[in-house]
Amino acid sequence: ANFKGMDLLDSGNFRRLKRDILKQTRNGQSVKRNHVCLIANCGKRFARSDELNRHKITHTGSRPHQCSICNRSFPRPDHLTTHMRTHTGEKPFECPTCGKKFARSDE
Structure with missing residues:
Protein backbone atom coordinates (compact mmCIF):
# COMPACT_ATOMS: atom_id res chain seq x y z
CA ALA A 1 0.00 0.00 0.00
CA GLY A 61 6.21 35.06 6.87
CA SER A 62 3.97 37.62 8.56
CA ARG A 63 5.53 39.12 11.70
CA PRO A 64 3.08 41.82 12.84
CA HIS A 65 4.11 41.96 16.52
CA GLN A 66 7.04 44.35 16.87
CA CYS A 67 9.20 45.11 19.90
CA SER A 68 9.01 48.81 20.77
CA ILE A 69 12.58 48.74 22.13
CA CYS A 70 14.67 46.96 19.46
CA ASN A 71 12.13 46.71 16.58
CA ARG A 72 12.46 42.92 16.31
CA SER A 73 9.24 41.38 14.95
CA PHE A 74 7.40 38.18 15.83
CA PRO A 75 4.59 36.16 14.23
CA ARG A 76 2.71 35.68 17.50
CA PRO A 77 1.96 38.02 20.42
CA ASP A 78 3.13 35.46 23.00
CA HIS A 79 6.54 35.35 21.32
CA LEU A 80 6.79 39.13 21.69
CA THR A 81 5.80 38.88 25.36
CA THR A 82 8.56 36.34 25.98
CA HIS A 83 11.05 38.49 24.03
CA MET A 84 10.19 41.60 26.05
CA ARG A 85 11.51 39.82 29.14
CA THR A 86 15.01 40.06 27.63
CA HIS A 87 14.70 43.82 27.95
CA THR A 88 12.89 44.01 31.29
CA GLY A 89 14.71 41.19 33.07
CA GLU A 90 11.37 39.83 34.28
CA LYS A 91 11.57 36.20 35.41
CA PRO A 92 8.06 35.17 36.47
CA PHE A 93 8.67 31.40 36.61
CA GLU A 94 10.24 29.95 39.74
CA CYS A 95 11.65 26.46 40.30
CA PRO A 96 9.74 24.91 43.22
CA THR A 97 12.84 22.97 44.27
CA CYS A 98 15.64 25.54 44.29
CA GLY A 99 13.77 28.84 43.93
CA LYS A 100 15.72 29.96 40.85
CA LYS A 101 13.67 32.20 38.55
CA PHE A 102 13.33 32.01 34.77
CA ALA A 103 11.92 34.13 31.95
CA ARG A 104 10.19 31.12 30.34
CA SER A 105 8.27 28.23 31.86
CA ASP A 106 10.23 25.67 29.82
CA GLU A 107 13.67 26.71 31.08
Whole structure:
Protein backbone atom coordinates (compact mmCIF):
# COMPACT_ATOMS: atom_id res chain seq x y z
CA ALA A 1 0.00 0.00 0.00
CA ASN A 2 1.21 3.51 -0.78
CA PHE A 3 0.46 6.80 0.95
CA LYS A 4 1.88 9.95 -0.65
CA GLY A 5 4.61 7.91 -2.28
CA MET A 6 5.50 5.89 0.81
CA ASP A 7 5.48 2.12 0.86
CA LEU A 8 3.40 1.38 3.96
CA LEU A 9 4.56 -2.22 3.94
CA ASP A 10 7.95 -0.88 4.99
CA SER A 11 7.67 -0.97 8.79
CA GLY A 12 9.68 2.24 9.21
CA ASN A 13 7.31 4.20 7.00
CA PHE A 14 4.29 2.76 8.78
CA ARG A 15 5.70 3.73 12.18
CA ARG A 16 6.42 7.28 10.98
CA LEU A 17 2.90 7.64 9.58
CA LYS A 18 1.35 6.27 12.77
CA ARG A 19 3.50 8.62 14.88
CA ASP A 20 2.43 11.52 12.70
CA ILE A 21 -1.26 10.76 13.17
CA LEU A 22 -1.15 9.92 16.88
CA LYS A 23 0.49 12.01 19.55
CA GLN A 24 0.93 10.83 23.12
CA THR A 25 -0.40 13.21 25.75
CA ARG A 26 0.95 13.47 29.27
CA ASN A 27 -1.69 11.12 30.67
CA GLY A 28 -0.88 8.42 28.11
CA GLN A 29 -4.02 8.91 26.02
CA SER A 30 -3.61 9.01 22.25
CA VAL A 31 -5.03 12.03 20.44
CA LYS A 32 -5.86 11.92 16.74
CA ARG A 33 -4.35 14.77 14.77
CA ASN A 34 -6.91 15.18 12.00
CA HIS A 35 -6.21 18.81 11.07
CA VAL A 36 -3.63 18.77 8.26
CA CYS A 37 -1.70 21.71 6.83
CA LEU A 38 -2.02 21.54 3.05
CA ILE A 39 0.07 24.62 2.30
CA ALA A 40 3.08 23.86 0.06
CA ASN A 41 2.77 20.12 0.79
CA CYS A 42 3.66 20.78 4.44
CA GLY A 43 1.60 17.90 5.82
CA LYS A 44 1.98 18.78 9.52
CA ARG A 45 -0.94 17.50 11.59
CA PHE A 46 -2.66 19.02 14.60
CA ALA A 47 -5.28 17.85 17.08
CA ARG A 48 -7.19 21.14 17.02
CA SER A 49 -8.09 23.57 14.26
CA ASP A 50 -6.76 26.56 16.25
CA GLU A 51 -3.33 24.88 16.38
CA LEU A 52 -3.44 24.44 12.60
CA ASN A 53 -4.45 28.07 12.07
CA ARG A 54 -1.62 29.26 14.33
CA HIS A 55 0.82 27.07 12.38
CA LYS A 56 -0.29 28.44 8.99
CA ILE A 57 1.23 31.82 9.91
CA THR A 58 4.67 30.19 9.59
CA HIS A 59 4.06 29.86 5.84
CA THR A 60 3.13 33.52 5.29
CA GLY A 61 6.21 35.06 6.87
CA SER A 62 3.97 37.62 8.56
CA ARG A 63 5.53 39.12 11.70
CA PRO A 64 3.08 41.82 12.84
CA HIS A 65 4.11 41.96 16.52
CA GLN A 66 7.04 44.35 16.87
CA CYS A 67 9.20 45.11 19.90
CA SER A 68 9.01 48.81 20.77
CA ILE A 69 12.58 48.74 22.13
CA CYS A 70 14.67 46.96 19.46
CA ASN A 71 12.13 46.71 16.58
CA ARG A 72 12.46 42.92 16.31
CA SER A 73 9.24 41.38 14.95
CA PHE A 74 7.40 38.18 15.83
CA PRO A 75 4.59 36.16 14.23
CA ARG A 76 2.71 35.68 17.50
CA PRO A 77 1.96 38.02 20.42
CA ASP A 78 3.13 35.46 23.00
CA HIS A 79 6.54 35.35 21.32
CA LEU A 80 6.79 39.13 21.69
CA THR A 81 5.80 38.88 25.36
CA THR A 82 8.56 36.34 25.98
CA HIS A 83 11.05 38.49 24.03
CA MET A 84 10.19 41.60 26.05
CA ARG A 85 11.51 39.82 29.14
CA THR A 86 15.01 40.06 27.63
CA HIS A 87 14.70 43.82 27.95
CA THR A 88 12.89 44.01 31.29
CA GLY A 89 14.71 41.19 33.07
CA GLU A 90 11.37 39.83 34.28
CA LYS A 91 11.57 36.20 35.41
CA PRO A 92 8.06 35.17 36.47
CA PHE A 93 8.67 31.40 36.61
CA GLU A 94 10.24 29.95 39.74
CA CYS A 95 11.65 26.46 40.30
CA PRO A 96 9.74 24.91 43.22
CA THR A 97 12.84 22.97 44.27
CA CYS A 98 15.64 25.54 44.29
CA GLY A 99 13.77 28.84 43.93
CA LYS A 100 15.72 29.96 40.85
CA LYS A 101 13.67 32.20 38.55
CA PHE A 102 13.33 32.01 34.77
CA ALA A 103 11.92 34.13 31.95
CA ARG A 104 10.19 31.12 30.34
CA SER A 105 8.27 28.23 31.86
CA ASP A 106 10.23 25.67 29.82
CA GLU A 107 13.67 26.71 31.08
